[in-house]
Structures are given as structure tokens and as C-alpha cells.
Amino acid sequence: MSSKILVSLEDVSVRFQELTALHDVNIQITAGSSTALIGPNGGGKTTLLKVIAGLIKPTQGRVRYYDLKRARIGYVPQESVVDWRFPVSALDVVLMGRYPALGLIRRAGRHDREIALTMLARVGLRDVAIRPVGALSGGQKQRVAIARALVGEPKLILLDEPTSGADVEAKDRFYSLIRELKEELSLTILVASHDLVVVPSFVDDVACVAKSVHLHACPSEIWDEEHFQRLYGTQMEAIFHGKVPHRMVEPPAKAKPSRGDPARTRNTRNTRNTPKSEKGKK
Amino acid sequence: MFQAAFMQRALIAGVLVSILLSVLGFFVVLRRMSFIGVGIAHAAFGGVALGHLLGIPVFLSASVFSVAAGLGIGAVTRRGRIKEDTAIGIFFAAGMALGVLFLSLKPGYITDLASYLFGSILAVTPTDLWIIAAAAFLILVLLALFFKELLASSFDAELARASGIPEGFLFYLLLGLVSLGIVSAIKLVGIILVSALLVLPAATALQWSERYGRVLALSALFGLAYTVSGLAISYWIDIPSGATIVILGTAVFLLSLAISPLRRRKGNHPDRTRSAQSGTTG
Numbered sequence: 001m002s003s004k005i006l007v008s009l010e011d012v013s014v015r016f017q018e019l020t021a022l023h024d025v026n027i028q029i030t031a032g033s034s035t036a037l038i039g040p041n042g043g044g045k046t047t048l049l050k051v052i053a054g055l056i057k058p059t060q061g062r063v064r065y066y067d068l069k070r071a072r073i074g075y076v077p078q079e080s081v082v083d084w085r086f087p088v089s090a091l092d093v094v095l096m097g098r099y100p101a102l103g104l105i106r107r108a109g110r111h112d113r114e115i116a117l118t119m120l121a122r123v124g125l126r127d128v129a130i131r132p133v134g135a136l137s138g139g140q141k142q143r144v145a146i147a148r149a150l151v152g153e154p155k156l157i158l159l160d161e162p163t164s165g166a167d168v169e170a171k172d173r174f175y176s177l178i179r180e181l182k183e184e185l186s187l188t189i190l191v192a193s194h195d196l197v198v199v200p201s202f203v204d205d206v207a208c209v210a211k212s213v214h215l216h217a218c219p220s221e222i223w224d225e226e227h228f229q230r231l232y233g234t235q236m237e238a239i240f241h242g243k244v245p246h247r248m249v250e251p252p253a254k255a256k257p258s259r260g261d262p263a264r265t266r267n268t269r270n271t272r273n274t275p276k277s278e279k280g281k282k
Numbered sequence: 283m284f285q286a287a288f289m290q291r292a293l294i295a296g297v298l299v300s301i302l303l304s305v306l307g308f309f310v311v312l313r314r315m316s317f318i319g320v321g322i323a324h325a326a327f328g329g330v331a332l333g334h335l336l337g338i339p340v341f342l343s344a345s346v347f348s349v350a351a352g353l354g355i356g357a358v359t360r361r362g363r364i365k366e367d368t369a370i371g372i373f374f375a376a377g378m379a380l381g382v383l384f385l386s387l388k389p390g391y392i393t394d395l396a397s398y399l400f401g402s403i404l405a406v407t408p409t410d411l412w413i414i415a416a417a418a419f420l421i422l423v424l425l426a427l428f429f430k431e432l433l434a435s436s437f438d439a440e441l442a443r444a445s446g447i448p449e450g451f452l453f454y455l456l457l458g459l460v461s462l463g464i465v466s467a468i469k470l471v472g473i474i475l476v477s478a479l480l481v482l483p484a485a486t487a488l489q490w491s492e493r494y495g496r497v498l499a500l501s502a503l504f505g506l507a508y509t510v511s512g513l514a515i516s517y518w519i520d521i522p523s524g525a526t527i528v529i530l531g532t533a534v535f536l537l538s539l540a541i542s543p544l545r546r547r548k549g550n551h552p553d554r555t556r557s558a559q560s561g562t563t564g
């Protein structure tokens with residue numbers, strides 16, 4: 001595996017007036033990695049993704065891009081502030097992802113449409129390609145946004161809570177798709193989520209975002225049997241850094257009986273294991 | 283009836299101006315900037331009066347006022363300190379107040395004041411026609427040049443920005459072009475009613491199609507139809523052209539609203555959970 005760095009954040013702080021959203025963040029994103037950003041609501045996950053996407057300028061510190069044009073970062077926001085009555089089809093929206101590559105004046109041609117349709121098919125939306133985007137369901141709109149990000153042929157994809165509100169099975173399907181796409185298109189993935197159950201089983205790294213960022217190199221370490229019990233018992237602090245209020249993320253009391261069945265999640269992991277964690281485990 | 287030279291000029295000006303405002307209106311309506319048009323038009327009144335006072339070309343002074351108002355409203359709103367409706371209210375009033383002030387400084391009665399306020403088919407001089415043609419050419423060329431970028435940033439400004447589209451520049455460009463378009467239509471339709479010609483065609487077209495290409499074409503068609511038939515009617519029964527055009531446009535809009543095949547969705551946001559369950563892979 002190459003360990004080429006795509007983006008690095010150096011002492012990045014972001015303040016909104018009085019409020020510090022991110023403090024002294026130092027992380028590097030290496031090509032081919034997949035990282036989950038996990039943390040409480042208001043912890044700064046969205047802010048961090050926007051800093052990397054170039055939408056927020058850090059108050060302090062700097063972001064370096066290595067061999068990576070901004071157009072090669074695909075950003076999929078948590079929710080778009082758009083008027084869904086806008087007269088565009090799903091295909092039109094996906095084509096917008098091609099615009100930066102087209103440059104001025106040139107319009108999207110047949111080649112671009114083919115790429116867009118292929119990507120729509122890939123995310124399971126070929127049948128609704130020419131329907132008005134506003135007529136699609138929330139989950140379908142989300143996948144339109146992903147297809148839009150992917151047709152720009154990005155190296156890095158930033159997903160902001162892509163499955164909030166979905167049930168565990170839907171999340172599972174979603175992240176399977178994302179992981180397939182990652183392999184097919186050699187993507188690097190950064191996904192923000194409050195989900196502690198499904199998401200970490202689909203990524204190589206987990207980072208905790210609560211103003212500051214702590215990176216855990218290997219989730220299989222966190223996720224092995226005895227830790228898992230502790231995680232969904234009382235001792236999340238063991239992994240998630242003392243003062244961070246992780247109970248906001250996933251109340252242990254609720255998480256355990258409802259969907260925190262370690263067996264299921266572990267099973268998911270085993271059947272879809274990446275070579276890396278396979279080796280680590282057995 | 284169209285033999286009279288003034289009527290031919292009015293007709294040509296009407297054709298140019300209606301196409302121009304309809305195409306601009308497409309973006310204005312989709313970006314919910316309709317009220318900005320009202321503010322820009324009224325602010326232009328200050329420029330009209332100043333032109334008369336100083337004896338300089340009214341088109342020039344009115345353009346300066348309207349472009350300044352348009353960009354000013356945009357800048358103040360974008361900084362986020364003042365709400366858009368407040369900014370519009372202030373620029374609107376300031377432009378009108380300056381107009382009243384300048385008029386009071388000029389002794390005597392200004393004969394074509396009424397035509398600036400209410401529009402007149404008699405008012406379009408050969409020079410005006412050239413100015414309108416030049417403005418129309420400039421505006422349409424720039425819109426064509428940046429069409430897809432304007433479309434993408436009108437749909438989702440943040441995503442446009444994330445993909446490297448100069449969304450801020452395009453916002454100001456659009457405001458500048460709208461201001462110029464409004465000034466070029468003032469003599470024909472009048473300050474009070476010009477913003478209706480900006481809004482009605484696109485608003486009506488949106489009742490008939492959900493595809494942007496068709497909405498744009500229909501919008502131009504509606505604008506053209508209102509203007510040409512409005513001019514004809516106003517000539518026949520000797521009523522102000524601006525009012526005739528707007529009453530006609532409003533009637534067609536209301537009719538379209540009533541019999542629209544689309545029965546516009548009211549910004550429905552289907553349940554995300556349910557949709558996410560309905561399958562991720564296809």
C-alpha cells in the first residue's frame with residue numbers, strides 16, 4: 001500500500017466568533033485510506049470536512065494539498081440547502097459534477113452523459129435518472145450527491161453523515177457500496193458519522209473529533225472482543241479520551257440491547273474483511 | 283399598426299428586452315431573488331433623476347445607480363450582517379429618495395418622468411434602441427458563457443464552490459447583469475413594473491416544465507408573447523404599455539397555476555429513513 005499523503009492539516013484551528021469548533025488539528029490523509037470521523041454532535045466533524053473541501057478557511061494553521069486539485073475532492077454534504085423544486089433531473093445534477101472538468105463554455109456532451117449514467121447505475125439510480133431530482137426520496141438524493149461527486153473523478157471523497165436516519169441494514173448496504181466504489185475507483189475516503197456500530201467496521205481508521213482530533217490507526221484493535229464489551233459497557237473513555245462526552249453519541253444503555261449486538265457487527269466485519277484486518281485478527 | 287417608426291422601435295426594443303429579462307428571470311426566480319429586482323429598479327430612479335439634473339445620458343446614470351444597488355444589496359446580504367429584505371428595503375428607499383431630491387433641484391417639469399415610472403411605447407428613441415441592443419448582446423453572451431456554472435451555483439451554491447466554481451463571482455455577475463437588464467427595460471415598461479417582466483415569464487414557465495432547458499425556452503416565449511401582445515393592445519386601446527404587459531402576464535400566470543400539469547410539489551422531503559431502506563445497491 002502506498003502511503004502517499006494527499007492532504008495534511010497543520011495546527012488547524014477554526015473559530016466562529018467566540019466558539020472554537022476545531023483546535024490545533026494535525027492530521028494527514030494518505031492515499032487509499034478510509035477513515036471514519038466519529039464524535040459527538042457539534043464536535044466539529046462537518047467543520048473539519050469543510051476545511052478539507054476548501055469551504056471554510058482555517059482561523060489558524062494551514063491545509064496542504066499534495067498533488068491534488070480541489071476539483072479532485074468530492075464533497076457530499078450532510079444536507080443540502082437547496083430548493084428541490086429546481087427544474088433539474090437526477091442526471092442533470094450528476095452532470096454538474098462534470099462541470100469543473102469541462103471548463104468554460106463547453107457543455108456536457110455525450111461522453112459526459114455516459115459517465116453520469118454509468119455512475120447513476122452504479123449507485124442504483126439508473127431508472128430514475130431523468131426524473132426531477134426533487135421527486136426522489138431522501139436516500140436517493142443522497143446517492144445522487146454521491147454520483148455527482150464521483151463523476152468528477154475525485155481522488156478523495158468526503159462524506160458527511162451519509163446515512164443519518166437510516167436503519168442498520170440500510171447503513172450496511174450503503175457502506176458496502178461505498179467500499180466497493182472505493183476499490184473500483186481507487187478512492188480515499190473520509191466519512192463523518194456518529195455511528196459507532198456500522199461505520200467503523202467499514203473503514204481502516206477511526207478518528208475522534210471533539211474540537212481536537214485523535215486518530216486511531218487500526219479499528220480492529222478497538223473492535224476486538226474484549227474492547228467491544230467495554231465500549232458498549234461503561235468504559236468508552238478507554239478508547240475515546242476521557243473528557244469527550246461520548247454518551248451523547250451512543251448512550252450505552254440503549255445501544256446494547258437494540259443494535260449493539262457485537263456478534264452481528266463482527267460477523268459483518270468478518271465476511272467483508274479487508275486483507276489488512278484479516279491478518280490482524282486471525 | 284406597426285408601420286409607425288416609434289411603434290417599430292418599441293416592438294424591437296420589446297422583443298429584445300423581454301427575451302433578456304425572461305432569461306435573467308430564470309435565474310432570479312430559481313434563486314429566489316425576485317424582490318431584489320424590485321429594489322434595483324426603484325434604486326435606478328435616483329439615477330434617472332440625476333441624469334436629468336446633470337444633463338448626462340440617463341441610461342448611464344441609471345445604470346450606475348442600479349448596478350451599485352444590485353451589487354450593494356448582494357454584498358451586504360452575503361456578509362451576513364443584514365438580512366436581504368432589510369438591505370433591499372434600504373437601497374430601494376435610498377434610490378427613490380435621491381431621485382426625489384435630484385428632481386427638486388431641477389427647476390421646471392420633466393416631461394418624460396411619467397414614461398420612466400410607468401413605461402411608454404412612445405419613449406424609445408433610436409439611440410435607446412442601440413443601447414438596448416448592445417446591453418442585450420452583452421448580457422446574453424455573458425449568460426451563455428457562464429450558463430452551466432450559473433445553473434450549478436443556483437442549484438447548490440456550496441457544492442458549486444466545493445467543486446471550484448467561482449460561485450461568489452457568478453453571484454455578483456448575475457446581480458450586475460440583472461441591474462443592467464432592468465435599466466434597459468425601464469423606458470418601455472417603467473420602473474414600477476419592470477421587475478414583473480423579470481419574474482412573470484419564468485414563474486409561469488415553471489408551471490409547465492421541470493426541465494431547465496424547456497423552462498428557459500418557455501420563459502423567453504412567454505416574455506415575448508406578453509410583451510408583443512401587450513404593446514399591440516396598448517397601442518390599440520391607448521393604455522400604458524407596461525401595465526398592459528404586466529396584466530397580461532399575470533393573467534397567464536394565474537391561468538397556468540390553475541391548470542398546470544405539474545401541480546408543483548411543495549418542496550416535499552420524503553422520509554429519509556424509508557427511502558434509505560429501499561435499497562442501496564442496484
Ligand SMILES: Nc1ncnc2c1ncn2[C@@H]1O[C@H](COP(=O)(O)OP(=O)(O)O)[C@@H](O)[C@H]1O
Nearest residue numbers: 016019021039040041042043044045046047048
Ligand atoms: N457557520 C457557523 N457559525 C457559527 N458556528 C458554527 C458554524 N458552523 C458550525 N458551528 C459550530 O461549530 C461547532 C462544530 O460544528 P460541526 O462541525 O457542525 O459539528 P458536527 O458536524 O460534529 O456535529 C458547533 O458548536 C457548531 O454550532
Ligand SMILES: [Mg+2]
Nearest residue numbers: 045046047078
Ligand atoms: Mg455535522
